[in-house]
Amino acid sequence: MKQYVLRRVALAVPTLFLVSIIVFLLLRLMPGDVATRMVEGHAYAPTLAALRHDLGLDRPMHAQYAEWIGNIVLRGDFGRSYWTRQPILDEFVRRFPVTLELALLTILVSVVIGVLVGIVSAARQDSLSDYVGRVLSIFALSVPYFGLAVVVVVLPAIWFRWTPVWTYVPFTVSPAENLKIMLIPALVFGVTRAGPIMRIMRSSLLDVLRQDYIRTAWSKGLSERRIVLRHALKNALIPVISLVGLQMPLYIGGSVIIEAIFRLPGVGLFFFEALGKLDYPVVQSVNLIIAAMVVCLNLLIDLSYAFLDPRIRY
Amino acid sequence: MRRPALLLAVLLLLVSVVPTPADAQQPKRGGVFRIAEREAPSLDPHLSISFLTHSYVSLSYSQLVRFPNGPEQRSPTDFSIVPDLAEKWTISKDGRVYTFQLRRGVRFHNKPPVNAREMTADDVKYSLERFMAKSAFRTRFEPVTGIEVVDRYTVRVTLKEPYAPFLNHLANPSFCAILPREAEDRFKDFNAPEAVIGTGPFVLKSYDKGVRVVFERNPDYFMKGLPYLDGAVIEITPDAAARVAVLRAGKAELPHIWGWLSPEEAKAVQKTNPELSVTPYLIIGLPYISFRVDQPPFNDVRVRRAVSLAIDRKAWNDALLFGEGCVDAGPVPCALKEWKLDAAKMDAAKAKYLVGYDPVEAKRLLAEAGYAKGLTVPMFHWPGYVVPWRSYYELAADNLGKIGITVELKPEEYGKYSSTTMVGKYDKMAMGPSTPFTEVDDFLFGRFAPELPTNLSHVADAELTRMLIAQRREMDPKKRKQIIDDIQRYLADKAYYVYAPQWPQYVAHPQYVKGFLHHDGYGLGMRLLFTWLDK
Numbered sequence: 001m002k003q004y005v006l007r008r009v010a011l012a013v014p015t016l017f018l019v020s021i022i023v024f025l026l027l028r029l030m031p032g033d034v035a036t037r038m039v040e041g042h043a044y045a046p047t048l049a050a051l052r053h054d055l056g057l058d059r060p061m062h063a064q065y066a067e068w069i070g071n072i073v074l075r076g077d078f079g080r081s082y083w084t085r086q087p088i089l090d091e092f093v094r095r096f097p098v099t100l101e102l103a104l105l106t107i108l109v110s111v112v113i114g115v116l117v118g119i120v121s122a123a124r125q126d127s128l129s130d131y132v133g134r135v136l137s138i139f140a141l142s143v144p145y146f147g148l149a150v151v152v153v154v155l156p157a158i159w160f161r162w163t164p165v166w167t168y169v170p171f172t173v174s175p176a177e178n179l180k181i182m183l184i185p186a187l188v189f190g191v192t193r194a195g196p197i198m199r200i201m202r203s204s205l206l207d208v209l210r211q212d213y214i215r216t217a218w219s220k221g222l223s224e225r226r227i228v229l230r231h232a233l234k235n236a237l238i239p240v241i242s243l244v245g246l247q248m249p250l251y252i253g254g255s256v257i258i259e260a261i262f263r264l265p266g267v268g269l270f271f272f273e274a275l276g277k278l279d280y281p282v283v284q285s286v287n288l289i290i291a292a293m294v295v296c297l298n299l300l301i302d303l304s305y306a307f308l309d310p311r312i313r314y
Numbered sequence: 315m316r317r318p319a320l321l322l323a324v325l326l327l328l329v330s331v332v333p334t335p336a337d338a339q340q341p342k343r344g345g346v347f348r349i350a351e352r353e354a355p356s357l358d359p360h361l362s363i364s365f366l367t368h369s370y371v372s373l374s375y376s377q378l379v380r381f382p383n384g385p386e387q388r389s390p391t392d393f394s395i396v397p398d399l400a401e402k403w404t405i406s407k408d409g410r411v412y413t414f415q416l417r418r419g420v421r422f423h424n425k426p427p428v429n430a431r432e433m434t435a436d437d438v439k440y441s442l443e444r445f446m447a448k449s450a451f452r453t454r455f456e457p458v459t460g461i462e463v464v465d466r467y468t469v470r471v472t473l474k475e476p477y478a479p480f481l482n483h484l485a486n487p488s489f490c491a492i493l494p495r496e497a498e499d500r501f502k503d504f505n506a507p508e509a510v511i512g513t514g515p516f517v518l519k520s521y522d523k524g525v526r527v528v529f530e531r532n533p534d535y536f537m538k539g540l541p542y543l544d545g546a547v548i549e550i551t552p553d554a555a556a557r558v559a560v561l562r563a564g565k566a567e568l569p570h571i572w573g574w575l576s577p578e579e580a581k582a583v584q585k586t587n588p589e590l591s592v593t594p595y596l597i598i599g600l601p602y603i604s605f606r607v608d609q610p611p612f613n614d615v616r617v618r619r620a621v622s623l624a625i626d627r628k629a630w631n632d633a634l635l636f637g638e639g640c641v642d643a644g645p646v647p648c649a650l651k652e653w654k655l656d657a658a659k660m661d662a663a664k665a666k667y668l669v670g671y672d673p674v675e676a677k678r679l680l681a682e683a684g685y686a687k688g689l690t691v692p693m694f695h696w697p698g699y700v701v702p703w704r705s706y707y708e709l710a711a712d713n714l715g716k717i718g719i720t721v722e723l724k725p726e727e728y729g730k731y732s733s734t735t736m737v738g739k740y741d742k743m744a745m746g747p748s749t750p751f752t753e754v755d756d757f758l759f760g761r762f763a764p765e766l767p768t769n770l771s772h773v774a775d776a777e778l779t780r781m782l783i784a785q786r787r788e789m790d791p792k793k794r795k796q797i798i799d800d801i802q803r804y805l806a807d808k809a810y811y812v813y814a815p816q817w818p819q820y821v822a823h824p825q826y827v828k829g830f831l832h833h834d835g836y837g838l839g840m841r842l843l844f845t846w847l848d849k
Binding site: 030033036037038051083084085086091094095150153154156157158161162163165166167168260261262263265266269270272273277 | 353355356362363450502503505522523524525526549550551552553555556558559560562563564565586587727728732733737
């Protein structure tokens with residue numbers, strides 16, 4: 001187990017190196033640069049050149065990369081935003097709790113809905129509740145979360161002069177106010193992410209329910225509730241957990257739009273605005289931090305299999 | 315005796331209780347004004363050219379001179395000059411020396427390290443010099459050769475030549491906020507919320523990044539009794555649909571930093587929320603098609619004229635702008651009424667190339683220029699501009715197609731667009747909107763003077779350049795207007811740019827918002843100075 005963890009951690013290094021190179025190059029491949037964006041239609045040559053020099057954009061690309069990655073590795077310095085000139089790590093740390101809370105609430109909503117509907121669908125296969133569950137899962141899969149979010153923001157404002165857009169209050173200041181703000185975005189995002197979980201849960205549980213040990217359990221005269229929840233569910237959850245792990249980048253990626261629509265000052269919005277302004281250091285550093293988190297989470301999820309299924313050994 | 319006295323008492327009571335029209339208009343003090351808007355990229359007015367930055371900090375900073383606002387203004391585009399920190403000023407006979415007398419006793423906001431120190435001539439010199447050293451707008455002050463402190467309350471600015479746009483540029487909130495040097499010494503620049511220390515009507519109290527910016531009334535503001543509001547809050551709302559939703563739900567007084575809605579949004583809001591005040595204003599804007607007039611085929615005036623005659627401006631106006639747009643949109647925008655020479659007042663034979671629609675004549679001109687079988691040209695543009703821009707590009711392509719010019723629409727990513735097309739680096743033809751400048755010089759010298767990156771059509775016309783320089787140097791407004799009229803007459807049939815109709819912007823807010831008058835330009839503070847809440 002220890003060896004496995006060490007090997008995975010060692011493998012993370014080239015992964016993150018590749019991520020940093022790809023993001024760095026992709027940004028440079030995008031047309032235009034941040035200096036032109038900063039002076040927009042007033043790009044008088046002397047100012048533009050001066051600005052480019054000031055930002056270090058007139059140096060060779062490999063020198064820019066080496067300085068950025070070197071500062072991170074050697075000093076833990078993720079650089080400063082070109083636009084606000086504020087340290088990126090400070091801003092990330094300040095905003096991360098918002099995105100983390102949104103992601104956790106979204107996972108909670110999607111797992112609770114997905115697992116519950118999946119169980120009912122599988123346990124009552126081909127019944128009315130199964131059909132309803134399957135239709136719901138297709139609906140959740142096909143409705144884009146950003147479209148649903150706009151509908152939830154706009155329609156109540158037209159019909160009832162009410163909208164779920166509030167001024168953000170941190171959880172530490174007022175938990176009740178905070179949850180009032182976070183719940184609707186998490187529901188919107190969670191419902192749309194629950195679709196795949198419902199489907200995986202259903203098919204995985206159906207597989208497990210057809211296995212010999214479940215037949216044995218039935219023959220012992222156990223109740224359906226006990227068979228499904230105690231004997232079948234734990235084994236059927238493994239693919240669901242894999243799916244949640246795989247969806248992790250989607251939870252972070254999706255927060256970009258959800259945060260913009262619901263006025264949540266999280267990392268997603270920070271990244272989104274930086275991308276729009278071609279704020280290279282912000283996009284690069286935030287990407288790298290999130291990539292590192294995803295790598296760690298995937299490792300944790302892999303390790304959790306051993307807990308769910310004692311036959312799995314590393 | 316007792317009965318008449320009683321009657322009189324009742325009458326007096328009634329008179330004092332029943333509101334009169336005069337009472338209804340009496341501004342009330344108090345209340346906080348909420349604005350839903352995107353986050354400004356930074357707060358330093360000299361290091362950013364963003365309209366969001368300038369509008370945010372216009373609440374806190376003053377300038378030497380400013381434009382009239384609220385009850386002072388005659389129209390939303392009244393760009394006459396009124397005192398701000400400068401009480402009065404004189405201009406030397408040769409138009410080269412400006413001497414500004416500052417108000418006495420004006421104090422900066424009571425925030426460290428400035429701590430309500432008095433604003434003096436040193437601050438003006440420091441701020442103007444910082445602007446000229448650091449701002450991307452600094453070429454506007456290129457004729458300035460020296461700034462001197464004559465005494466504690468007098469500043470002298472010397473120019474190398476007479477420069478008529480100078481006071482307008484000084485009054486524009488995008489340019490010359492007067493800042494205290496100590497704040498830069500302490501905070502390195504003026505980006506930190508703590509560094510926003512001005513002499514303006516509102517003090518920046520707190521800034522929760524990504525959430526809200528809170529301003530409170532400056533109790534020591536030099537215009538006594540103003541502002542009426544206790545404060546203003548910018549609720550950072552990145553999504554456009556969410557901004558309109560918070561207006562509808564009564565969670566904000568403005569759905570945009572200036573209250574703007576597009577005509578389409580405004581029509582929808584008027585239908586669903588008749589209780590809101592939604593007013594159209596003709597704004598400074600100018601949709602244009604630009605050409606590489608230094609290259610074929612657009613070096614031939616007949617081809618450019620054919621393009622102009624192919625544009626059915628009236629049909630555009632009716633179909634896209636609910637008939638509310640201005641058809642005669644350039645080269646001076648319709649809203650700049652002081653300087654605009656209407657096409658109707660020009661020689662009709664020339665003006666037809668500015669506003670006319672004649673596809674038959676257009677085809678004839680094309681054939682005469684050697685394109686009887688038509689031609690194919692690209693049109694570079696950024697598709698991300700607000701509604702109705704996308705339709706504009708398509709309509710232009712459709713109109714030109716009808717006379718035999720096949721338009722290949724070339725949408726560009728904003729980064730590429732802003733670094734190439736927007737600075738004149740494109741092939742053959744492009745289309746887009748103009749920045750809402752407040753000074754007519756930007757629409758003339760800026761668009762037509764050789765070598766400037768804002769001269770998108772690459773015009774190099776010696777006769778025109780002579781007039782462009784002359785209007786800059788003419789200090790008598792009447793004589794300057796004559797030159798500008800001559801320039802507009804001269805440009806009418808040149809078709810260096812082809813103009814499309816400009817639509818109005820609607821300003822939306824609840825009815826209890828009073829005194830908020832629209833004024834074009836990048837400021838907000840002065841608009842809020844006279845705003846009050848009737849609730």
